[in-house]
Amino acid sequence: MxxxxxxxxxxxxxxxxxxxxxxxxxPGVEKGLIKVSVMYPYAEGKTFNMEYYETKHMPMVAGFLGANLVKYTIEKGLSSGIPNQPLPFMAIGTFYVKSLSDYQAAIAPNRDAIRADFPNYTNISPVILVSEVVK
Missing domain, CATH: 1.20.5 (Single alpha-helices involved in coiled-coils or other helix-helix interfaces)
Incomplete structure (x- = not known):
């Protein structure tokens, strides 16, 4: 022992x-990858169906990305980093891709289908941040 x-x-x-x-x-996160964070801000009266997001929405979008996709993650917000403050985000979906231009080319023709799926899991307008992994 x-x-x-x-x-x-x-x-x-x-x-x-x-x-x-x-x-x-x-694992699977390397310097130079493009990180697309889709963040769903918390607000009173907003809803988010994590089961649908995890089993339907994210796999659908991942399918559009094809071989450019390295991995994706799903996070469920639990609390703020500051005690007694509201939760900043209800959920965050993140895609790690090899190429920003390939990501944009894959999303553009599917943007309407992606947006049309929003009401199936949320009434929140997401905030999207595209960044590059530096470490």
């Missing part, structure tokens, strides 16, 4: 040290 604990501690410490020195990144 003691040896297991020591080995676990060593692996955890070594992993943290490598991560903090920039030698390790999250």
């Amino acid at each position: 003691k040896l297991k604990l020591i080995v676990s501690f060593f692996l955890l410490t070594a992993g943290f040290a490598a991560f903090s020195q920039g030698k390790q990144t999250a």
Whole structure:
């Protein structure tokens, strides 16, 4: 038991040290990738169906992106970083893609279908941020 604990501690410490020195990144997230964050701000009276978003909407959009898509993530907002402050976002969907121009070319002809699906899971207008992964 003691040896297991020591080995676990060593692996955890070594992993943290490598991560903090920039030698390790999250799986599938590399410098230079384009990150498209689709953020759904919290507001009183707004709704969000996470099950639909996870099982229908995000897979649909991911399908439009094809081989350009490296990975996507879905986050459910839990709280603000400041105690007793409102939740900033109810959810955030993120696509990591290789090429911004290929992303835009894939989304453009499907924009109406994507927007038409919004009422199936939310009454929130998303805020979209396109960025480049630098580390």
